Amino acid sequence: MARVEVKQNVLRENDRIAAELRAGFRDRHTLCLNLISSPGAGKTSVLEQTLEALAGGRRRVAVLTGDIQTDRDAARLHRYGFPARQITTGGTCHLDAAMVRKALGELPPGPLDLLLVENVGNLVCPAAYDLGEDAKVVMLSVAEGDDKPLKYPSIFRRARLMLLHKIDLLPYTKFSLDAARADARRVNPDIEIIETSCVGPPGLTGWLAWLEARLHETAGR
């Protein structure tokens, strides 16, 4: 009982900070996306290619990347000329709004069009922690199997978009795109679904178009 109460208090405090963050993003016309997946689904690689596509453009972008122990991801993401901060959770299995607020304060000052937050690799715990984002984006690699939307429904229910990633591996797996799509829609009828790959067709075309549309909406709100 005490454990449940503490968890509820933690989540209430998190929601309070997340609401502050969301209001700040809204005031400043910043699109904030929270990327969630299992370890190794390809979040960092997708971010790298996304930053590469955005580099040289007019968008002001920053990245916060969560990890339990290392700062490898920020090192990978720094190359594209945008600020990237590592959030090392020191054992905690998810990011929370206070960690995001602190890391935001460490970014160079100035307006942002896009804040990409890469959560800790975990398909379970990050789902419960609102970071003030406009949308959660869940990534599912086809190497993980098509049963994940029903086995881990919480994140698929809360995500606006699912990236079906590593489509290049499809010929070597038993993954059914139809089953994954149907099951994701069973837990979340409104979820949008885009197929992606970092090493072959269809590339990130669909994801980048979705991102551009969201940036356009956010600039106009």
Place this chain on the structure above:
Amino acid sequence: MARVEVKQNVLRENDRIAAELRAGFRDRHTLCLNLISSPGAGKTSVLEQTLEALAGGRRRVAVLTGDIQTDRDAARLHRYGFPARQITTGGTCHLDAAMVRKALGELPPGPLDLLLVENVGNLVCPAAYDLGEDAKVVMLSVAEGDDKPLKYPSIFRRARLMLLHKIDLLPYTKFSLDAARADARRVNPDIEIIETSCVGPPGLTGWLAWLEARLHETAGR
């Protein structure tokens, strides 16, 4: 502070139950293994082929399989003639010793040579919860990337064995077996490492031989 204290109390209570379970397994010469991996690394498929290999033999085996919402895994595992119980955690991101104790009580009575526990798909949280097992076995699919031992060191530090799984996908990934092995040994110099695949060479030969050796040790202790 209250949160840390509650977590410490929870872990202390867990360790107490785990010690009871461990003493019971020892008295009854039962080998208990706790399988941990990311979602979709292939735990259930490895268990299926393991049970298939053990079916018709003289070993008395049971399986407990943890999942957040569904009971699909137990349905998959029932086919091989051994008792299999699903532990549906209802949102909790790991198994704990009390869940294992309860599920054990629901198995058919009688001696067991081998209890295989499939944890919830999560490379982070299950590492902290002792289930009374003889050994933790961590599975890493080559589709997940070779950086996982350093990014999620806790489970690699506590595991006796790492299965480098889905070796069949190696030609289609940038996974370095050498890097994964070196990094796993950096966090745990004693970790044993076996390559496995459910759909091509080297199959599960190495894993089944390791299992047989552990069963032999356990029977004689």
